Amino acid sequence: MSYLLRKLGFYAVAFWAALTLNFLIPRLLPGDPVDILLAKLSQRGATVTPETRKAYATLLGGDTGDPMIQQYWTYLTNIARGDLGTSISYFPAPVTEVIAASMPWTLVLVGIATVLAAVLGVVLGAIAGWRPGSWLDSLVPSTTLLAAVPYFWLSLVLVYVLARQLEMFPSQGGYDVVLTPGWNLEFIRSAAYYGFLPALTIVIGSVGGWLLGMRNMMVSTLSEDYVLTARAKGLPARQVMRNYAARNAVLPSIAGFAIALGFVVSGSVVTEQVFSYPGIGSRLLGAVTNNDYALMQGVFLFITLAVLGANLVVDLLYGLIDPRTRARS
Amino acid sequence: MTNTQPLTEPVVQRPPAAGPAARPKAAWRLMLPTMTPWLATGLALVAGIVLFGVLAPFLVGDPDRIRDVGLTGPSGGLWLGTTQTGQDVFAQLAFATRGSLQIGLIVGVLATVLSAFFGIYGAYLGGVADEAFSLLSNVFLVIPGLPLVIVISGFVPRESRGLWTIAVVLALTSWAASARVLRAQTLSVRNRDYVAAAKLSGERPWRVIAVEILPNLLPVLASQFVFAVIAAVLGEAGLSFLGLGASGSSTLGTMLFYAQNGFALPLGAWWWFAPPGLVIALFGTGLALINFSIDEIVDPKLKNARLHRRRTRLAAKGGAA
Numbered sequence: 001m002s003y004l005l006r007k008l009g010f011y012a013v014a015f016w017a018a019l020t021l022n023f024l025i026p027r028l029l030p031g032d033p034v035d036i037l038l039a040k041l042s043q044r045g046a047t048v049t050p051e052t053r054k055a056y057a058t059l060l061g062g063d064t065g066d067p068m069i070q071q072y073w074t075y076l077t078n079i080a081r082g083d084l085g086t087s088i089s090y091f092p093a094p095v096t097e098v099i100a101a102s103m104p105w106t107l108v109l110v111g112i113a114t115v116l117a118a119v120l121g122v123v124l125g126a127i128a129g130w131r132p133g134s135w136l137d138s139l140v141p142s143t144t145l146l147a148a149v150p151y152f153w154l155s156l157v158l159v160y161v162l163a164r165q166l167e168m169f170p171s172q173g174g175y176d177v178v179l180t181p182g183w184n185l186e187f188i189r190s191a192a193y194y195g196f197l198p199a200l201t202i203v204i205g206s207v208g209g210w211l212l213g214m215r216n217m218m219v220s221t222l223s224e225d226y227v228l229t230a231r232a233k234g235l236p237a238r239q240v241m242r243n244y245a246a247r248n249a250v251l252p253s254i255a256g257f258a259i260a261l262g263f264v265v266s267g268s269v270v271t272e273q274v275f276s277y278p279g280i281g282s283r284l285l286g287a288v289t290n291n292d293y294a295l296m297q298g299v300f301l302f303i304t305l306a307v308l309g310a311n312l313v314v315d316l317l318y319g320l321i322d323p324r325t326r327a328r329s
Numbered sequence: 330m331t332n333t334q335p336l337t338e339p340v341v342q343r344p345p346a347a348g349p350a351a352r353p354k355a356a357w358r359l360m361l362p363t364m365t366p367w368l369a370t371g372l373a374l375v376a377g378i379v380l381f382g383v384l385a386p387f388l389v390g391d392p393d394r395i396r397d398v399g400l401t402g403p404s405g406g407l408w409l410g411t412t413q414t415g416q417d418v419f420a421q422l423a424f425a426t427r428g429s430l431q432i433g434l435i436v437g438v439l440a441t442v443l444s445a446f447f448g449i450y451g452a453y454l455g456g457v458a459d460e461a462f463s464l465l466s467n468v469f470l471v472i473p474g475l476p477l478v479i480v481i482s483g484f485v486p487r488e489s490r491g492l493w494t495i496a497v498v499l500a501l502t503s504w505a506a507s508a509r510v511l512r513a514q515t516l517s518v519r520n521r522d523y524v525a526a527a528k529l530s531g532e533r534p535w536r537v538i539a540v541e542i543l544p545n546l547l548p549v550l551a552s553q554f555v556f557a558v559i560a561a562v563l564g565e566a567g568l569s570f571l572g573l574g575a576s577g578s579s580t581l582g583t584m585l586f587y588a589q590n591g592f593a594l595p596l597g598a599w600w601w602f603a604p605p606g607l608v609i610a611l612f613g614t615g616l617a618l619i620n621f622s623i624d625e626i627v628d629p630k631l632k633n634a635r636l637h638r639r640r641t642r643l644a645a646k647g648g649a650a
Contacts, residue, residue, distance in 0.1 A: 010464075029484045145614045148559060148610050148612070149609075151567070153602075153605070156594060160594055160602075164594065164597065216624070219630065219631055220630045220631070265476070266475030266564075266567070267567075269479070270570060270571060274589075284476060288479060288483035300477065304473060307473050
């Protein structure tokens with residue numbers, strides 16, 4: 001129970017830190033986001049009242065006349081009410097609406113690709129590490145090439161070869177535009193077809209890290225006494241590998257999930273840009289190019305929230321798998 | 330990979346000498362990686378690319394010169410063809426490699442210094458300071474890096490987005506994972522007897538850290554530095570590819586940005602977008618292969634596994650002969 005509380009407490013602190021960063025960044029950096037934003041807003045035909053100015057100044061910094069502490073408080077209460085301001089690039093839609101429309105695309109894409117890459121990497125790593133020196137194991141260092149390839153370049157190459165030259169997959173977008181989004185078979189099939197290349201990019205780009213980590217832990221685990229005992233008992237090799245060695249070797253990979261996910265999320269933001277995928281990464285970049293500061297901040301908060309949530313789930317699972325973490329101090 | 334650090338402290342065992350002719354190694358030699366084909370490949374890749382980045386800009390022509398040839402493929406005169414305005418891609422690649430290496434080095438050093446401060450100093454102090462530093466690095470670890478960098482770059486106006494701004498931002502968002510690894514290693518070193526002896530004999534904290542603790546962490550620091558450089562080159566490339574890099578800079582990322590915006594992909598100009606990514610990938614691979622060998626120093630079990638393999642192979646060969 002205290003493990004759960006400690007984890008919840010930590011993620012609450014992390015989220016608070018992200019909120020505070022979001023509050024401080026526009027205030028500490030040069031530039032005058034509020035004026036740029038209001039100028040854009042009036043171009044879009046909105047009437048800029050002093051109230052609008054004050055609302056944006058609370059979000060982005062600027063001369064509200066209130067002391068910093070009070071601005072911070074207003075900012076937090078606005079966020080707690082789910083008010084992240086109005087997007088200019090999608091005017092007059094509120095930021096939360098724009099995010100809600102694009103979040104599922106990224107969640108599904110990154111979620112499926114990450115799970116696939118993790119499972120594939122861990123299984124291959126376990127097999128490679130089980131027999132150090134086999135032909136499979138000698139190939140392991142070459143997977144570093146995959147880990148070092150920039151995601152967006154990989155997607156450029158995949159688009160060039162698979163979409164442009166071989167014309168096997170569409171090169172842009174998230175679904176066939178003649179279809180209306182909805183939960184029917186035709187649309188889901190189209191989304192899967194369009195999402196294949198972006199997902200492939202993420203899987204290829206991140207599988208190497210999982211494979212390498214698992215392989216190294218597997219090699220270390222093989223010299224443990226309990227593996228020797230299991231072998232001496234005459235257990236079948238498969239069982240020793242799966243239930244004795246791999247089970248223990250996989251723990252650091254799970255513990256390292258936070259780092260891996262950070263890389264994947266960063267990579268997928270750029271990947272979405274290459275594919276013009278309708279996910280949250282494209283929205284973030286669109287917001288940056290259009291000086292849509294409110295949307296920018298909102299997207300950052302939601303990406304952070306999603307990453308924190310995923311890490312919390314993995315941490316709780318880890319506590320379940322490895323009792324030692326719960327027992328600590 | 331930072332998640333490959335062993336949970337338990339590695340047991341340092343000297344592998345038995347391979348034969349009667351084997352000379353005992355000097356202590357400092359144990360800190361150096363053993364030469365393996367993979368390490369040689371890595372060193373060759375990194376050395377080649379660094380030399381290319383340092384020397385080639387002096388040998389190639391002006392990368393911005395516009396020729397009246399349009400988009401042309403590789404030929405004898407222009408090894409990697411031209412961009413759509415007739416600029417020499419090879420010359421651009423040379424300058425871009427230099428730019429990327431420069432930012433990689435700056436960010437690598439900055440991030441390593443930050444992680445060493447928060448990881449080693451915090452763990453050495455212990456108590457509240459350690460808790461606070463460790464909380465800080467854990468928080469930075471779970472906040473996604475690139476989105477944060479994008480947001481920061483988005484707020485900084487283009488004209489004040491210089492090389493150092495980008496370098497500092499990249500360093501600030503990438504030190505946390507290394508700090509955690511360094512902290513774990515420092516904690517295991519901190520409580521050893523000779524450290525306690527140094528403390529009791531009245532040595533000042535910085536001397537205990539620099540002389541007693543730091544030498545034990547050198548392999549870990551080296552591998553974290555190498556990772557920081559890879560991450561920085563990749564991160565800067567991503568940022569520049571999105572058009573958010575340092576203004577006026579020329580890196581492999583900006584090359585890809587211009588290639589993407591110059592419709593290199595629809596026009597099939599592979600010679601324009603393929604080389605920059607390949608240089609990044611090969612450089613990263615080279616550094617990662619070097620790290621493989623450093624990992625063997627950090628975790629001798631990996632090395633023992635390799636030596637054991639070699640001995641079995643040699644024995645099998647000897648038995649067959």
